[in-house]
Amino acid sequence: MSHKYEGGCAHVHTHADAEPIDNHTCHCSVCKGVTGQPTTHVAFFKHDDLAVDHPDKLNRQPFNASNPDGPLELCTCQECGTPIMLDDKQNRIRAIVPNLMGYDGSFPAASYHAFYDPSTGVPRPSDGRPVSEGLRSDFVWPSPA
Template sequence: MTAPYAGGCQHVHVTAKAEPIDNHECHCNVCKAVTGQHTTHVAFFDYGDLNVDHPEKMKRVPFNAQNPGGPLEICLCTDCGAVLMLDDKQKRIRVAVPNVMGYDDAAFPKASYHAFWDETKGYPPPQDGRPVFGGLRPEFAWPASH
């Protein structure tokens, strides 16, 4: 079976064996700082659904410089420095950012909503018809740890 989504780099391949459990356009300040993008398309996968073929070739750094002990880590290729995924130390989710992590962004499902938007950011709320929330969508439930 072919993975529905594949990313990574020439040294480390990241493959999904299922659809994302959450798929949003992120407006959080951490994503802005890490990616340099105004908004970031983010897909959460259940921890067991995003696989890495060479985990020994991953360097881990904190996702949030303001909270280095937080649960998310950026995984980088030790050979080329490519950003591979975000990994949750609690083993609930793994995260793909299609246009940053080597995926075919056009083949990825469009984000279904806007997350972490707030009026203090200094720009108007999105007007593309997708729901806009101050956090994750209200019905999102964090999966159990694996």
């Protein structure tokens, strides 16, 4: 069966039929450190909207090494090490990085820039999308699933 969005690796698959509740280009230092990318396309789904077929085959580690007790865990495949998703221990969201987590190029583009910090010296994005110092101002964390 085909789904609207599908990702993962050969061993663990994720999918969603709902739209992401947030879809941004992240400029935060945590994403830069974890991905090695200067910016990272991140999409948040409501926790139960992003399904994973073999959660028992995931290794989990803190997403933010500076905050190991934080809510987000980076989930990677136990067999091949591919990053699969970010899972929220509070069951509010699951997040994906389309270009690193097996999603194809048809995934919707990010709608804004999040966590832009001018003090880093990086030029302000000028692609016409809104730029925010955090998540977009109207974003509301969903209730736990």
